[in-house]
Structure formats: C-alpha cells, structure tokens
Amino acid sequence: MSRVVKRKAWACIVAIGLAAAGGSVVRAQAGGAAAQTPATVAAPQESADQFVPMKSLPQEDQLPAAPLLVAAYAFVWVALLVYVWSIWRRLTKVEREIQQLSSRLSESASRH
Amino acid sequence: MSKLYSILVLVAMVLFAVAPAIVARTPVETTMGVVQKIFYYHVPSAMVMFIAAFVCGVASAVYLFRGRPGADRLAAAAAELTVVFGLIVLVTGPLWARKSWGVWWQWDARLTSTLLMWMIFVACLMVRRFGGPGAEKLSAAMALFGMANVPFVYISVNIWRTLHPSTAVIPKLPGGMRGPFWFCVLSFMLLFGLLLALRMRLEERRADVERLYLVADHE
Numbered sequence: 001m002s003r004v005v006k007r008k009a010w011a012c013i014v015a016i017g018l019a020a021a022g023g024s025v026v027r028a029q030a031g032g033a034a035a036q037t038p039a040t041v042a043a044p045q046e047s048a049d050q051f052v053p054m055k056s057l058p059q060e061d062q063l064p065a066a067p068l069l070v071a072a073y074a075f076v077w078v079a080l081l082v083y084v085w086s087i088w089r090r091l092t093k094v095e096r097e098i099q100q101l102s103s104r105l106s107e108s109a110s111r112h
Numbered sequence: 113m114s115k116l117y118s119i120l121v122l123v124a125m126v127l128f129a130v131a132p133a134i135v136a137r138t139p140v141e142t143t144m145g146v147v148q149k150i151f152y153y154h155v156p157s158a159m160v161m162f163i164a165a166f167v168c169g170v171a172s173a174v175y176l177f178r179g180r181p182g183a184d185r186l187a188a189a190a191a192e193l194t195v196v197f198g199l200i201v202l203v204t205g206p207l208w209a210r211k212s213w214g215v216w217w218q219w220d221a222r223l224t225s226t227l228l229m230w231m232i233f234v235a236c237l238m239v240r241r242f243g244g245p246g247a248e249k250l251s252a253a254m255a256l257f258g259m260a261n262v263p264f265v266y267i268s269v270n271i272w273r274t275l276h277p278s279t280a281v282i283p284k285l286p287g288g289m290r291g292p293f294w295f296c297v298l299s300f301m302l303l304f305g306l307l308l309a310l311r312m313r314l315e316e317r318r319a320d321v322e323r324l325y326l327v328a329d330h331e
Contacts, residue, residue, distance in 0.1 A: 065147035072208065079196065079200055083307070084307070094314065094318055108328075
C-alpha cells in the first residue's frame with residue numbers, strides 16, 4: 001500500500017473515531033439534562049396525532065372577501081381598457097402609415 | 113367608424129358601468145358569501161372566451177381550406193380576444209378560489225384545461241408575430257386544435273371530480289341572481305362583438321398598408 005493511501009486511510013479512521021466520540025458525548029449530555037430537569041419546568045406537549053376539525057372559523061381567522069371582489073372587478077375593467085387603448089394605438093400608427101404611403105404615391109404619380 | 117358603431121360603443125359602456133350597481137344588489141350566496149359575486153364577471157368572460165375560440169377556429173378552417181384572406185383577419189382578431197378574455201377568466205377565478213377553496217389554484221380538470229387552451233391561443237399569436245412568411249397558416253392550424261379544446265373544457269367539470277362548480281349551476285340560478293347574470297352576459301357579448309369589429313378593422317388597415325407597399329414597390 002502506498003504512503004498516500006495509508007495516510008488517507010488513517011485520516012478516515014480518525015475522523016470516524018472523532019465523530020463516534022462526539023456523538024456519544026452529546027448523547028450523554030442529553031441523558032444527563034433529561035435526568036436533571038427541574039420539577040418547575042412543564043413537560044413538553046406530545047406531538048399531535050390527529051386533526052380535529054372546527055365547525056366554523058373564528059372571525060379573526062377568516063379571509064376578507066371584499067378586497068378579492070374589488071380586485072377582480074378592477075382587473076376586468078383595467079384589462080379591457082388597456083386592450084382598447086392598445087388597439088387604438090396600433091390603429092393610429094397604421095392610419096399614419098397609410099397616409100404617408102398615399103401621399104408618397106400621389107407625389108410620384110403627379111411627377112409622372 | 114360608423115355612427116351605428118359609436119352608438120353600440122356607448123351602449124356597451126353604459127351596460128358595463130351599470131353592471132356593478134346591479135351586481136351589488138344581488139342576493140349574497142349562502143356558503144361563499146360576497147366573494148361569489150365575482151361570478152357575474154367570471155362566467156360571462158368564460159363564455160366569451162369560448163365563443164372567441166370557436167370563431168377563431170372556424171375562421172382558421174375557412175382560411176386553411178378556402179384561402180380567404182378575410183377569414184384570416186377574423187381569426188387573428190378572435191385569437192387575440194380569446195387571450196384577453198381568457199386572461200380575465202384565469203385571474204378572476206383564482207381571486208374567487210382563494211376565498212372559496214382556500215387556495216389560489218388547483219390542478220383540477222377545469223382549471224388545467226382552461227389554462228392549456230389559453231396557452232394554445234397565446235402560442236397562435238406568437239407564431240403570427242414571430243413566425244415569418246407562412247406563419248398565418250401555421251397559426252390557423254394551431255387555432256383548430258385550440259377550438260377542439262372548447263368542448264373538453266366545458267364538460268370537464270361534469271366528467272371529472274373537480275372543485276369547480278358544474279355546468280348545472282347556471283340553469284338552477286335563483287331569480288335574484290338570474291337577471292343580473294344574463295345582463296352581464298349581454299354586456300360581455302356586446303363588448304365582444306364591438307372589440308372583434310374594431311380589431312378586424314386594424315387587420316384590414318394593415319392589409320391596406322401591404323397593398324400600398326406593393327404598389328409603391330412596383331413604381
């Protein structure tokens with residue numbers, strides 16, 4: 001086995017050993033802390049194992065409807081107005097182009 | 113623009129201005145509350161989206177198989193309106209859903225199929241814009257597939273289990289809701305007709321520009 005490979009193998013063994021040692025220290029401390037929990041601290045609650053539905057949501061938890069309703073109507077109006085404006089803008093541009101072309105054609109026709 | 117068109121525009125604006133006042137007086141729905149009133153704009157927009165998609169598909173078929181340029185102009189106008197009204201549906205729906213279902217979006221049959229149909233028509237517009245020569249025919253072919261989606265989107269709520277209300281809701285609307293709903297439908301249909309005519313005028317003027325360029329090139 002080459003020297004580099006040997007060094008790497010030792011480094012791995014040391015790292016694994018340190019990790020194991022650290023884990024056992026942490027576990028020991030947690031066990032000690034649990035054993036030393038003072039009587040005045042309340043025991044942690046157990047995690048929920050079922051959902052209990054409510055019959056109706058309290059007022060403070062309900063989503064207000066008015067902003068959504070207003071937003072919907074406002075969006076419709078704005079979208080339609082923007083669309084009409086965009087057609088008007090494109091139509092104006094095309095009409096201007098037609099006028100320019102027509103005047104150019106009539107100029108060249110009058111020259112001939 | 114003709115006098116009749118101006119009168120119809122005025123009528124549409126009045127209908128639209130009056131609609132919120134009428135909707136405010138409608139009864140509040142028992143389970144959903146005030147947010148259900150989004151229904152009076154959401155459903156008519158969806159109806160117009162379907163009609164626009166259908167018009168686009170039929171016009172595209174006429175253009176593909178008969179080669180009529182007028183049909184292509186109508187298809188272009190209808191595709192744009194499908195995207196606009198589809199966007200309205202896809203925004204007002206989640207605003208309603210946030211309160212009713214507790215979520216902005218669900219990947220259920222109705223919502224997903226509507227989004228896909230909308231994306232097909234967005235793709236049609238992009239192909240027209242960036243596709244180069246022959247893009248009109250490609251866009252027309254895509255619009256046929258977009259139109260084929262319409263019946264699937266409509267019946268999706270009846271076939272698959274979905275959070276979205278079924279099509280049976282509209283025929284069973286109580287009296288206080290029925291009148292305002294059909295008033296809003298009428299407003300949106302009139303608006304669709306006017307916007308379609310206006311958008312077609314733009315396409316016609318663009319065709320005039322191309323004709324003038326051809327004449328100018330020959331000279």
